[in-house]
Amino acid sequence: MPTSTFHNLDESKRKQIFDACVDEFASHTFSEASINQIIKAANISRGSFYQYFADKEDCYMYLLTEMVKEKMVMFKDVVATNDNDTVFDEYEAMFDKAILWIEKKPQYYQIGVKMDMDNSEFIRKLLKGNLASLDYFATLIRRDQQRGIIRMDIVPEILTEMLFSINQKALMNFFYNRDFEGMKKHLRHILEIIRKGSTTEENHV
Amino acid sequence: MPTSTFHNLDESKRKQIFDACVDEFASHTFSEASINQIIKAANISRGSFYQYFADKEDCYMYLLTEMVKEKMVMFKDVVATNDNDTVFDEYEAMFDKAILWIEKKPQYYQIGVKMDMDNSEFIRKLLKGNLASLDYFATLIRRDQQRGIIRMDIVPEILTEMLFSINQKALMNFFYNRDFEGMKKHLRHILEIIRKGSTTEENHV
DNA sequence: CCTCGATATGACAACCCTGTCACATTTAGT
DNA sequence: ACTAAATGTGACAGGGTTGTCATATCGAGG
Known part of the structure; x- marks a missing residue:
């Protein structure tokens, strides 16, 4: 459940962050994944990350729900x-x-x-x-x-x-x-x- | 390849260390395993660990070869x-x-x-x-x-x-x-x- | 008893990580 | 143009990790 601040972001910035999350969680397990890497790749500050997500778990849940959404769209027919x-x-x-x-x-x-x-x-x-x-x-x-x-x-x-x-x-x-x-x-x-x-x-x- | 210092140790102390390694590597992946935990469980100092093993990899290799030895003994007949x-x-x-x-x-x-x-x-x-x-x-x-x-x-x-x-x-x-x-x-x-x-x-x- | 090499020790540097918070900046409304 | 709220920022505390090294202790032989 990302914050409203996050939902109010530009489509493009949100995608930037989403992509950074995908990159990180595709190459590391949840435990190994580093918020530092995500914010570096997404070009946002540490403070911003925590303004968008409560923590790493929150961020991961966001990622998963987005993936599920995409999958449903792709396979609906x-x-x-x-x-x-x-x-x-x-x-x-x-x-x-x-x-x-x-x-x-x-x-x-x-x-x-x-x-x-x-x-x-x-x-x-x-x-x-x-x-x-x-x-x-x-x-x-x-x-x-x-x-x-x-x-x-x-x-x-x-x-x-x-x-x-x-x-x-x-x-x-x-x-x-x-x-x-x-x-x-x-x-x-x-x-x-x-x-x-x-x-x-x-x-x- | 543990050092000669390690091989010269008491059987019992070696076993102490071996057991600590088993405990740690059985409950964590190699990457997650912590030398800190091993030395705490084995009751040896940080310095000693590095006097016995070059590093975590060395320690792990030792563990594996010991395991293989035991397995061969057990299944020889x-x-x-x-x-x-x-x-x-x-x-x-x-x-x-x-x-x-x-x-x-x-x-x-x-x-x-x-x-x-x-x-x-x-x-x-x-x-x-x-x-x-x-x-x-x-x-x-x-x-x-x-x-x-x-x-x-x-x-x-x-x-x-x-x-x-x-x-x-x-x-x-x-x-x-x-x-x-x-x-x-x-x-x-x-x-x-x-x-x-x-x-x-x-x-x- | 003393000395010297082998062994044990833990403080330390250097590098990770997370979550917070006081402050700076931007944006929106009047 | 001014104000107030929303948003962005990075330094910081507190925790983890590894590998090193100066120092202390032990033990065996002279």
């Missing part, structure tokens, strides 16, 4: 899913969206990575609220079990966990290599294994 | 594998060893976790050399492909990557919950999916 889609199709669609996002705003992705790396009280609390999409996928898996697509003996939460940990690794990979086609092939191979297994038919006993 | 074992059997065996290790030395595991969280130049270099066991598993997978156990169209490196990212998550989980039986069941379910897939037979087209 990318939602349509086909009724015949399986959970795997939706998973791939989600992955594509994430890739698009990383390409557009690599720094935002980095901020997320740094966030996972921090384990201050403050950041741990923030991350707690982040588990909703796991439930969503578990629901999709249950749906596909009812449809006869996924084996009934599969535990939805465990399959979800697999999909997500793979997703995380794949995105990290993409971020460092920027090889979209390679990454997609890689991911499809993984999904193929998760769908049909890695052993030969004779060994499916 | 746990190697025997059966000729009929598949890569999955060896994977489970490796997992069990890791669990044993965590139970014996939880702090060492924490040091590893903190290590992954740090991305200082120094730590990144250290982690680079850590990828040998990935090759080993890829080799096992190739062997099992020749034996007709694993499908020939599987890319060994990708399957390896899946096994390792799952391993990492599972160990983390065990560390926090200490539910060995639950964790084993969980892991077997995941391996079942990787072996035979998650979809019903009709969908294996």
Whole structure:
């Protein structure tokens, strides 16, 4: 919750400050990030910073809400899913969206990575609220079990966990290599294994 | 490479210092770890610390080599594998060893976790050399492909990557919950999916 | 008992960081 | 043009960190 003073600022100055925050929090964890660096990059005085934000946490929350806003604007029309889609199709669609996002705003992705790396009280609390999409996928898996697509003996939460940990690794990979086609092939191979297994038919006993 | 002065110390004093290092590096990343905390816990003076170690890096390297020594002693006899074992059997065996290790030395595991969280130049270099066991598993997978156990169209490196990212998550989980039986069941379910897939037979087209 | 090399010590310099506050400057309204 | 409120500023206090170094203490051999 930045102060009213901050909201009254020129669009351009606000952007200056926002960009400085992005730079700092993309290259350092929350704990490591330095207000000194932010004010230097944003070309404002120490006093001003504290006139805009209560403290570093306040500043970080501002950054996150701005990012969420931008993300919502960007993806507001990318939602349509086909009724015949399986959970795997939706998973791939989600992955594509994430890739698009990383390409557009690599720094935002980095901020997320740094966030996972921090384990201050403050950041741990923030991350707690982040588990909703796991439930969503578990629901999709249950749906596909009812449809006869996924084996009934599969535990939805465990399959979800697999999909997500793979997703995380794949995105990290993409971020460092920027090889979209390679990454997609890689991911499809993984999904193929998760769908049909890695052993030969004779060994499916 | 601690100094000769350090090596000449009483066993007990050396252990005192070692333990203080373990405590500090298990609860902080390398970058966050504070020499001040270590000397306080070890009950030595600032000057002594620098008489024993060149700097924090030196101290950390000492810690790691001691840990590796202990690990080698502990696992020197746990190697025997059966000729009929598949890569999955060896994977489970490796997992069990890791669990044993965590139970014996939880702090060492924490040091590893903190290590992954740090991305200082120094730590990144250290982690680079850590990828040998990935090759080993890829080799096992190739062997099992020749034996007709694993499908020939599987890319060994990708399957390896899946096994390792799952391993990492599972160990983390065990560390926090200490539910060995639950964790084993969980892991077997995941391996079942990787072996035979998650979809019903009709969908294996 | 004395001396000399090995070892222990903590004060110190130099560099980070945050949050505050008295003061300077700008802006808006009369 | 003048005043009052809003905004900008950087010095400062108080806290952290690391690595050094002059000095003190210890211990073994002469």
